[in-house]
Amino acid sequence: MFDLLKKAEEFKMSRRSFIGWSSAIAATAAVPVARGLVAKAEENSNSESSSNEEIWKSAACWHNCGGRCVNKVLVKDGVVVRQKTDDTHPDSPDYPQQRGCIRGRSQRQQVFGADRLKYPMKRKNWAPGGGNKELRGKDQWVRISWDEALDIVSSEISRISKKYGNEAIWATGAGEISKVMAVNGGCTTDYGTTSWGAWKDASTMMGMAEGWIDVGINDRLDLRNSQLIVLWGENPAWSSPGSPTYNFLQAKKAGARFISIDPKYTDSAQVLEAEWVPVRPGTDHALALAMMYTLLDEDNSATNSLIDWDFLNRYTVGFDQDHMPQGADPKDNFKDYLLGTYDHMPKTPEWAAEICGVQPEKIRDLARQVGSTNRVALLTGWGPARINDGEGWVQAFSTLGLMTGQLGRPGQMTGVSCHRAAGNGGPWLVKGGMAGLPTPKNPVKNSINHNEIFTAVLDGKYLQKGEGEKQANIQLIYHQNNATLQTRGAIKKGIEAHRKVEFVVSHAYVLNTNAKYSDVVLPVTTEWEREGGMLEGNREIFIVYTKIVDPLYEAKSDSLIAEELMKKLGKDPKELYPFDEKQAFFNKLATSTVIAASGTGYEPLVTITDQDIKEWKVQGKPQQGRIMLKEFLEKGVYQVERKPGDNFGHIAYKKFIDDPTGSPLKTKSGKFEIYCSTINEASKGLWTEISPIPKYTAKTKGYEDTFADWESKKKGKYPFQVYNPHYLRRSHSTFDNVPWLREAWPNPVYINKSDAKLKGIKDGDTVLLSSEFGKTLRPASLTETLMPGVIALPHGAWVEMDEKEEVDKAGADNMLTGPIPTGLGTSGWNTAICDMEKWEGEPLEADDKWKQRVLF
Numbered sequence: 001m002f003d004l005l006k007k008a009e010e011f012k013m014s015r016r017s018f019i020g021w022s023s024a025i026a027a028t029a030a031v032p033v034a035r036g037l038v039a040k041a042e043e044n045s046n047s048e049s050s051s052n053e054e055i056w057k058s059a060a061c062w063h064n065c066g067g068r069c070v071n072k073v074l075v076k077d078g079v080v081v082r083q084k085t086d087d088t089h090p091d092s093p094d095y096p097q098q099r100g101c102i103r104g105r106s107q108r109q110q111v112f113g114a115d116r117l118k119y120p121m122k123r124k125n126w127a128p129g130g131g132n133k134e135l136r137g138k139d140q141w142v143r144i145s146w147d148e149a150l151d152i153v154s155s156e157i158s159r160i161s162k163k164y165g166n167e168a169i170w171a172t173g174a175g176e177i178s179k180v181m182a183v184n185g186g187c188t189t190d191y192g193t194t195s196w197g198a199w200k201d202a203s204t205m206m207g208m209a210e211g212w213i214d215v216g217i218n219d220r221l222d223l224r225n226s227q228l229i230v231l232w233g234e235n236p237a238w239s240s241p242g243s244p245t246y247n248f249l250q251a252k253k254a255g256a257r258f259i260s261i262d263p264k265y266t267d268s269a270q271v272l273e274a275e276w277v278p279v280r281p282g283t284d285h286a287l288a289l290a291m292m293y294t295l296l297d298e299d300n301s302a303t304n305s306l307i308d309w310d311f312l313n314r315y316t317v318g319f320d321q322d323h324m325p326q327g328a329d330p331k332d333n334f335k336d337y338l339l340g341t342y343d344h345m346p347k348t349p350e351w352a353a354e355i356c357g358v359q360p361e362k363i364r365d366l367a368r369q370v371g372s373t374n375r376v377a378l379l380t381g382w383g384p385a386r387i388n389d390g391e392g393w394v395q396a397f398s399t400l401g402l403m404t405g406q407l408g409r410p411g412q413m414t415g416v417s418c419h420r421a422a423g424n425g426g427p428w429l430v431k432g433g434m435a436g437l438p439t440p441k442n443p444v445k446n447s448i449n450h451n452e453i454f455t456a457v458l459d460g461k462y463l464q465k466g467e468g469e470k471q472a473n474i475q476l477i478y479h480q481n482n483a484t485l486q487t488r489g490a491i492k493k494g495i496e497a498h499r500k501v502e503f504v505v506s507h508a509y510v511l512n513t514n515a516k517y518s519d520v521v522l523p524v525t526t527e528w529e530r531e532g533g534m535l536e537g538n539r540e541i542f543i544v545y546t547k548i549v550d551p552l553y554e555a556k557s558d559s560l561i562a563e564e565l566m567k568k569l570g571k572d573p574k575e576l577y578p579f580d581e582k583q584a585f586f587n588k589l590a591t592s593t594v595i596a597a598s599g600t601g602y603e604p605l606v607t608i609t610d611q612d613i614k615e616w617k618v619q620g621k622p623q624q625g626r627i628m629l630k631e632f633l634e635k636g637v638y639q640v641e642r643k644p645g646d647n648f649g650h651i652a653y654k655k656f657i658d659d660p661t662g663s664p665l666k667t668k669s670g671k672f673e674i675y676c677s678t679i680n681e682a683s684k685g686l687w688t689e690i691s692p693i694p695k696y697t698a699k700t701k702g703y704e705d706t707f708a709d710w711e712s713k714k715k716g717k718y719p720f721q722v723y724n725p726h727y728l729r730r731s732h733s734t735f736d737n738v739p740w741l742r743e744a745w746p747n748p749v750y751i752n753k754s755d756a757k758l759k760g761i762k763d764g765d766t767v768l769l770s771s772e773f774g775k776t777l778r779p780a781s782l783t784e785t786l787m788p789g790v791i792a793l794p795h796g797a798w799v800e801m802d803e804k805e806e807v808d809k810a811g812a813d814n815m816l817t818g819p820i821p822t823g824l825g826t827s828g829w830n831t832a833i834c835d836m837e838k839w840e841g842e843p844l845e846a847d848d849k850w851k852q853r854v855l856f
């Protein structure tokens with residue numbers, strides 16, 4: 001095994017060439033799909049080796065990233081020596097290659113990194129019941145055998161469930177261990193709005209799509225019909241590299257102009273030459289209301305038509321007192337709220353400017369641009385909705401689209417454009433199949449909102465949806481595949497919670513934040529060491545990947561660990577795994593489907609022969625599909641070829657727009673609900689009550705909270721807003737350990753020059769950011785392309801605590817965010833406030849120079 005890794009090191013791409021390449025991308029506005037780096041189709045040798053010893057294999061880039069790209073590795077003599085991306089067909093705007101970004105191209109640095117965990121291990125000072133629990137995160141690690149590790153884990157599960165009940169076990173996220181827990185008496189779970197923010201629940205209640213399961217925008221070819229594209233808090237160049245930015249470029253070439261409304265002038269805005277409208281985080285809601293006020297104020301159906309009254313009348317309820325749903329007070333209509341008829345507070349641009357920071361004339365100009373352009377794409381990422389009390393923003397953004405009738409027609413769309421569906425909406429044209437493994441039900445019903453989970457561990461109570469306050473006594477935390485401690489609010493509190501319970505165990509392939517604060521760590525394989533699998537990408541593709549190398553060191557897959565744990569717990573592993581991983585992979589392939597050529601209905605994707613079944617040594621039947629099994633595995637992708645006017649286009653909500661009576665929406669009224677009693681009722685008894693119409697409320701830890709006194713504008717203890725944009729170095733928190741990516745993207749904190757000047761901070765100075773929830777350090781990057789008063793701290797850096805100073809040195813964004821449940825339980829990461837000052841201690845060394853977390 002050591003020889004294998006040594007060989008990999010000898011073959012690796014030179015660091016200099018990688019960094020140079022990465023910097024070139026940065027210089028071209030970080031368009032990750034650098035089309036200049038042409039991958040020629042004729043070079044695609046697939047599995048044909050250029051010598052007898054070399055073979056290209058389809059490898060996974062498996063992270064929760066909005067891009068989803070083809071990733072190939074050249075394996076020579078059992079060692080990965082090169083990587084490349086999509087060259088399976090010639091590149092064209094209608095049928096683009098699915099090219100990877102710098103993260104995917106550095107994937108082998110992650111799989112073969114020196115910091116891979118090699119063996120099962122336990123904390124030196126661990127003992128049944130926890131031992132010295134305060135040492136979690138600081139203790140030394142001791143190598144143990146798999147047998148001992150599984151003995152410890154199973155006996156702690158049994159001991160704790162016997163002593164406190166299965167409710168005392170919290171399995172974070174959802175994965176193989178959730179299934180083991182389900183057949184072993186159950187466990188407490190957690191839930192939240194994760195990436196969606198307030199879109200997750202509020203949108204569907206009012207008839208809009210949430211943007212993941214149901215994508216409410218038109219497809220990418222129709223995007224070219226839009227005349228104006230508003231990217232409201234959307235930066236695909238960083239958050240969803242891969243193909244989305246390229247698709248937006250095609251819309252630009254077709255004549256669309258762009259507006260970017262964002263706290264920061266993003267790389268997407270730069271490459272699309274968008275007009276930038278800086279806005280304060282969490283105040284988009286006020287801006288949207290003032291735009292709608294302007295539309296109402298200036299609309300004249302004869303001379304200056306800005307509002308689509310016919311659309312409002314036919315397809316919505318709640319806009320004015322004549323269109324209220326049954327049972328609602330007519331005075332509660334949205335129009336009168338905008339005009340301030342009853343609350344005596346018209347939502348004018350002047351009113352909004354004080355909150356959102358956009359000048360009144362600019363607000364009017366934005367409203368006029370949206371209202372007077374025929375075909376507008378009003379697109380937003382989930383980021384602006386990842387705020388406390390964020391449901392009102394979802395309602396307001398949607399209402400702006402409804403008021404201007406920008407839905408359901410070519411070139412017209414309003415909705416979430418994010419992650420795998422950025423700029424490309426519609427039902428999936430290729431669908432992955434199912435493994436066919438049992439999914440047992442968890443008998444424990446306790447489920448704790450992400451915003452309350454660490455508080456629940458520490459204080460012993462939480463709010464159970466539908467039941468009210470409930471007691472909790474969590475004593476065992478089982479981290480399976482979710483970066484829970486890193487990516488929930490209030491990491492400091494999370495660390496305290498981890499130091500309170502009796503046992504913490506993690507599955508991990510490197511010492512990430514979950515693993516670091518555990519008692520026992522079980523080394524898992526990466527996807528490159530597994531039998532293979534499938535990954536959903538944008539609607540036109542499905543990615544397939546194969547096994548690249550055997551499991552490194554003593555790593556095992558999550559399902560193998562689950563099987564062995566079942567045995568230790570006295571259960572039959574066949575209950576969960578009636579067949580092996582290869583059969584599970586085969587089943588997925590065999591049940592995958594692709595849209596029929598007519599555009600209606602689906603048919604099998606993969607052609608499987610008797611010979612395939614024999615070679616794979618699996619159970620199955622031959623079938624006729626669209627692509628031969630071997631070809632699919634070699635290519636690593638199946639992509640539906642698109643062209644304008646084909647049968648695969650998508651106009652969101654078209655059925656409803658064409659026939660509102662025959663194809664009603666799934667809302668109480670069957671229409672879009674600007675007045676939505678469902679949202680209001682759902683919020684009662686939870687954390688904060690949501691109005692049925694998009695009423696503005698000051699957001700908890702939002703801009704208004706930066707003031708000690710709003711009237712006199714006297715700033716408070718935490719005078720800055722801080723938000724956490726996605727960053728090209730990482731996919732959420734994944735890849736943060738890769739040294740080359742650290743060097744290419746050094747993870748500074750972005751500060752406006754004027755704010756820095758006031759605080760005496762210079763470019764490159766180490767800055768201390770502090771909130772009521774924690775403290776973190778980062779080198780300053782001063783800029784004029786950031787809203788003054790706002791600090792941008794990139795999302796996902798792995799916390800690195802200086803225990804003595806109680807300060808994190810890595811710039812972990814969630815050191816500053818709070819555990820604050822609001823509304824329907826939305827996670828409000830982008831509503832946080834802080835102070836900053838020049839750090840008087842030792843200046844930070846660039847983190848690519850930091851020692852890797854190499855154990856044993």
Ligand code: SF4
Binds near residue numbers: 063067104105241731
């Ligand atoms: S990290 Fe995302 S965008 Fe980059 S190569 Fe992987 S899947 Fe593509």
